[in-house]
Amino acid sequence: MPKLLLYLLFTLFPLISFSQIKITGQILDTNNNPIEFATVTLLSLENEIVKGELSNETGNFIVELNTGGHYQIQISYLQNILFEKEIVVTENMDCGMIKVENYILLDGIEITAYNQPKIVKEIGKYVVSNIASSPLSKNRTTFDFLGTIPFVNNNPDGNSITIKNRKEAKILINGREVGDKGIALNILKSTPAEDIKKIEIITSPSSKYSAATQNGIVNVVIKKNNEGLKGAVSSGVSQSYYNSQNANANLTYSKNNWFVSTGIGVNNYRFKSKQNSIYKDYINQQQTHIEFDNNLKNKTITPFVNIHYDLTSKQSIGVQFNSSFRNNSTTNTSQNEYTSLANNSVDSLNQSTIKSRNPNFKNLFLNANYSLKTDTIGSNFELNLYRFAQDNNTRITNVFQWNNGSQSILQQPDVDMEFYNVVADYTQNFQNEDVLKFGINYSNGQTNNRFFHGNYDGVEYVSDTLRSNDFKYNDNTFAAYLMYQKLLGDNWEMELGLRWENYEGEGLYENTSVEQKNNYLFPAVSVLFYANDNNEFSLDYRSSFIRPSYSNFNPNSYYTSANSYKRNNPNLLPILSHSVVFNYSFLKHYSLDIEYDYAKNTFNEFDIVRPNGLIETITDNYGKGYELYFGFTYNKHFFNNRWNLTASLFYTYDKSDGIYNGIDLGFDNTEWGLGLKNFVYLNKTKDAILNLSYGYGSANRSILGEMNAIHSLTFELSKTYKNFNFTLGAYDLLRPTLELREERIEYSFYKRQEYFKTAYFRVSYFFGNRNVKSISNKQGKMSNRVE
Numbered sequence: 158m159p160k161l162l163l164y165l166l167f168t169l170f171p172l173i174s175f176s177q178i179k180i181t182g183q184i185l186d187t188n189n190n191p192i193e194f195a196t197v198t199l200l201s202l203e204n205e206i207v208k209g210e211l212s213n214e215t216g217n218f219i220v221e222l223n224t225g226g227h228y229q230i231q232i233s234y235l236q237n238i239l240f241e242k243e244i245v246v247t248e249n250m251d252c253g254m255i256k257v258e259n260y261i262l263l264d265g266i267e268i269t270a271y272n273q274p275k276i277v278k279e280i281g282k283y284v285v286s287n288i289a290s291s292p293l294s295k296n297r298t299t300f301d302f303l304g305t306i307p308f309v310n311n312n313p314d315g316n317s318i319t320i321k322n323r324k325e326a327k328i329l330i331n332g333r334e335v336g337d338k339g340i341a342l343n344i345l346k347s348t349p350a351e352d353i354k355k356i357e358i359i360t361s362p363s364s365k366y367s368a369a370t371q372n373g374i375v376n377v378v379i380k381k382n383n384e385g386l387k388g389a390v391s392s393g394v395s396q397s398y399y400n401s402q403n404a405n406a407n408l409t410y411s412k413n414n415w416f417v418s419t420g421i422g423v424n425n426y427r428f429k430s431k432q433n434s435i436y437k438d439y440i441n442q443q444q445t446h447i448e449f450d451n452n453l454k455n456k457t458i459t460p461f462v463n464i465h466y467d468l469t470s471k472q473s474i475g476v477q478f479n480s481s482f483r484n485n486s487t488t489n490t491s492q493n494e495y496t497s498l499a500n501n502s503v504d505s506l507n508q509s510t511i512k513s514r515n516p517n518f519k520n521l522f523l524n525a526n527y528s529l530k531t532d533t534i535g536s537n538f539e540l541n542l543y544r545f546a547q548d549n550n551t552r553i554t555n556v557f558q559w560n561n562g563s564q565s566i567l568q569q570p571d572v573d574m575e576f577y578n579v580v581a582d583y584t585q586n587f588q589n590e591d592v593l594k595f596g597i598n599y600s601n602g603q604t605n606n607r608f609f610h611g612n613y614d615g616v617e618y619v620s621d622t623l624r625s626n627d628f629k630y631n632d633n634t635f636a637a638y639l640m641y642q643k644l645l646g647d648n649w650e651m652e653l654g655l656r657w658e659n660y661e662g663e664g665l666y667e668n669t670s671v672e673q674k675n676n677y678l679f680p681a682v683s684v685l686f687y688a689n690d691n692n693e694f695s696l697d698y699r700s701s702f703i704r705p706s707y708s709n710f711n712p713n714s715y716y717t718s719a720n721s722y723k724r725n726n727p728n729l730l731p732i733l734s735h736s737v738v739f740n741y742s743f744l745k746h747y748s749l750d751i752e753y754d755y756a757k758n759t760f761n762e763f764d765i766v767r768p769n770g771l772i773e774t775i776t777d778n779y780g781k782g783y784e785l786y787f788g789f790t791y792n793k794h795f796f797n798n799r800w801n802l803t804a805s806l807f808y809t810y811d812k813s814d815g816i817y818n819g820i821d822l823g824f825d826n827t828e829w830g831l832g833l834k835n836f837v838y839l840n841k842t843k844d845a846i847l848n849l850s851y852g853y854g855s856a857n858r859s860i861l862g863e864m865n866a867i868h869s870l871t872f873e874l875s876k877t878y879k880n881f882n883f884t885l886g887a888y889d890l891l892r893p894t895l896e897l898r899e900e901r902i903e904y905s906f907y908k909r910q911e912y913f914k915t916a917y918f919r920v921s922y923f924f925g926n927r928n929v930k931s932i933s934n935k936q937g938k939m940s941n942r943v944e
Contacts, residue, residue, distance in 0.1 A: 182252030191216025202535035226533025294350035296882035302350035313888035336522030343422035361697035364654030371701035387925025395917035399427035565613035632662030721772035766904035780815020
């Protein structure tokens with residue numbers, strides 16, 4: 158059977174006709190004047206250039222092809238896209254007159270252009286294109302540009318990207334994994350936005366993707382045009398409680414069959430947090446008051462390289478190597494005050510210092526890939542091989558000082574992880590635009606966690622055999638998927654998918670075995686309906702899961718203060734969830750989302766006060782819950798497109814039921830919030846931009862406790878001068894102190910965490926072969942039809 162499958166994938170291709178096929182047309186402006194020297198490019202569905210020609214003095218063009226197929230025709234001038242449309246070519250084709258309503262002013266010459274990003278809704282996702290022509294992309298990084306998309310939020314501290322109401326999204330580059338989150342973010346911060354062909358905001362990932370991508374995917378597709386050598390360098394400094402510095406560099410070379418991209422990020426980050434916590438144990442009539450002062454130092458170097466080579470017009474290979482090297486250092490000082498609730502008197506006082514050092518933390522990621530086009534309408538086979546390795550050896554020294562003495566312990570988790578993954582995908586496109594996709598996936602993970610717990614005897618740290626262990630975990634995952642996408646008439650589109658995942662994991666420690674075996678089917682259904690240009694509906698159903706992280710599996714405990722500790726849990730089950738999302742987009746500026754989510758085996762990290770008075774932080778499955786979400790988004794340009802406004806409003810109701818060790822953890826929660834993103838062009842050339850973003854979230858309830866309302870305000874001023882960009886900004890300007898409260902029959906707690914405002918300044922320089930030097934844009938509309 159495998160031999161037969163390979164034979165079908167690699168040898169059964171359509172016959173090729175070598176007769177010339179001509180595509181003709183004429184490019185005109187709105188006054189029916191011809192446009193000369195416009196570039197007419199035919200691209201494959203994989204975004205690779207097939208053929209290109211220039212229009213003549215009458216605006217006419219002729220593009221000759223050897224074979225028919227499914228292509229995208231693109232008309233541009235000085236890198237500004239005038240027109241894009243997918244076409245199916247089976248014989249000579251006359252596109253007729255292509256009219257464009259926009260124009261830009263360049264050295265006194267008016268030409269047409271479309272200078273705003275195009276956002277198109279597709280099955281389960283939004284596709285953002287025409288990025289390079291937007292003023293918001295000029296001399297800015299891809300990470301910065303993502304924050305300008307209406308339903309995407311890039312955290313101003315640079316540590317995460319979210320989609321709508323979801324948590325952190327998964328980041329792919331050219332449809333592939335790139336390693337851990339830090340590596341992916343560094344690539345986005347190093348890559349110029351003008352180098353991006355398109356961005357896919359996948360709100361409802363299809364069956365092709367892992368069932369653990371319930372928070373959505375951001376897939377960034379980089380251009381592979383023949384533009385020679387170019388690059389960018391940037392350097393920034395931020396001031397919060399401490400001063401931090403960072404620098405990024407990117408270099409790309411694209412010529413003929415080669416595309417090479419490489420870069421590096423360097424970060425010297427310091428962070429301070431202060432927390433005040435009061436725990437009350439009503440059973441033992443004891444109160445513990447803990448004051449934490451935490452200081453973090455993090456030095457990171459993140460190099461990456463991506464090499465792509467076209468073997469033929471149908472076959473390509475690639476390799477990428479990404480890595481991250483960190484030197485982490487944390488010092489946490491705390492004071493524990495113990496008070497009797499009976500007589501309100503202080504029983505004892507303890508001061509502790511916990512120093513955590515990890516000077517050699519590293520992540521290494523390698524990907525090798527092969528791609529084969531199996532016909533001329535976009536069908537293809539892809540094979541990806543992945544390897545990821547992590548070395549994390551942390552030395553945690555705890556010194557506890559009591560009124561009558563002191564104690565010193567050493568906690569040292571030495572963790573080595575190695576993962577291998579093989580992914581094979583096949584896509585079959587049909588002439589009627591239906592699409593069939595199927596694939597298989599196998600992954601293997603090996604984790605070796607050597608945890609040392611030692612007590613200091615005056616000379617050295619002596620291992621505590623009851624707390625030290627050597628934990629080894631090995632798992633295997635098999636997955637397969639099948640999905641079919643079909644057009645149902647001119648206005649309807651539907652996608653059906655099914656994914657199967659089989660997981661087997663085993664952990665060994667001290668002659669004890671911990672096993673997890675599960676076998677799941679994850680169905681998915683998506684429907685998209687185009688009523689007309691002003692009304693669009695979509696409905697998506699998806700089932701998914703969240704697996705526990707490998708750090709949870711070693712059944713050890715480590716102290717966070719004199720009477721508080723954190724305990725891992727090797728018996729955690731994955732969260733299984735089902736979601737239904739309805740979206741209605743109307744009048745081109747409005748979007749309404751209604752989402753229902755149900756989950757069982759829910760787990761999270763939470764605090765409890767044990768009957769012995771110790772404070773335990775534990776991650777465990779505690780029950781089930783559901784959530785109902787309403788979201789409304791408005792996006793529009795004002796004042797001749799000088800002001801881009803995105804306003805969003807949401808309301809959430811969620812309910813959770815669960816019990817842990819006889820403690821009822823259930824809760825009901827209602828929450829609402831709003832967000833405003835403003836991008837204002839401060840001059841006619843649109844090279845000075847003001848960004849003001851405000852967010853509000855009401856008080857809410859979760860497994861963590863009751864949290865106060867949160868405000869946020871981000872200010873950013875950006876100015877482009879020639880090939881330079883200067884950015885000055887600040888965030889957390891209105892953010893209050895975070896407060897968490899919990900009141901139960903057995904215990905209660907109150908936590909207060911202080912935030913510090915942050916200001917930053919960044920300089921970027923872009924160099925190399927850049928086709929567009931200085932363009933003054935005037936916005937209008939573009940015709941989406943070929944007349």
